[in-house]
Amino acid sequence: MSKQQPSQERTINLELREQEAEGVYANLAVITHSSSEFILDFARIMPGVNKARIQARIVMTPQNFKNLQRAIADNIAKFELQHGQIESGGHLPQISVDGPPAGEDENKVH
Numbered sequence: 073m074s075k076q077q078p079s080q081e082r083t084i085n086l087e088l089r090e091q092e093a094e095g096v097y098a099n100l101a102v103i104t105h106s107s108s109e110f111i112l113d114f115a116r117i118m119p120g121v122n123k124a125r126i127q128a129r130i131v132m133t134p135q136n137f138k139n140l141q142r143a144i145a146d147n148i149a150k151f152e153l154q155h156g157q158i159e160s161g162g163h164l165p166q167i168s169v170d171g172p173p174a175g176e177d178e179n180k181v182h
Contacts, residue, residue, distance in 0.1 A: 104169075115126045
């Protein structure tokens with residue numbers, strides 16, 4: 073009989089390089105997915121301009137994307153408790169992405 077050791081939380085040390093520490097501003101996010109991955113494209117759009125350049129693309133497994141969704145929901149709840157309800161942005165514009173495809177069998181979700 074083998075003894076099961078209690079599960080231990082692991083600590084992950086994240087390295088933040090100077091370039092990434094500056095951050096990238098985005099006021100538009102487009103989420104697409106295939107059968108094996110989620111793709112998050114972040115863009116910056118200016119008022120009155122119908123074109124925006126993608127500033128960053130993040131590709132995640134469905135499991136990691138679900139963890140991100142939970143973390144975002146948790147952080148929004150904490151933010152709203154402290155600062156009040158976040159107003160919805162309202163109507164989402166129709167988005168088309170020009171450039172190389174993000175993956176097969178894409179489905180766009182805003």
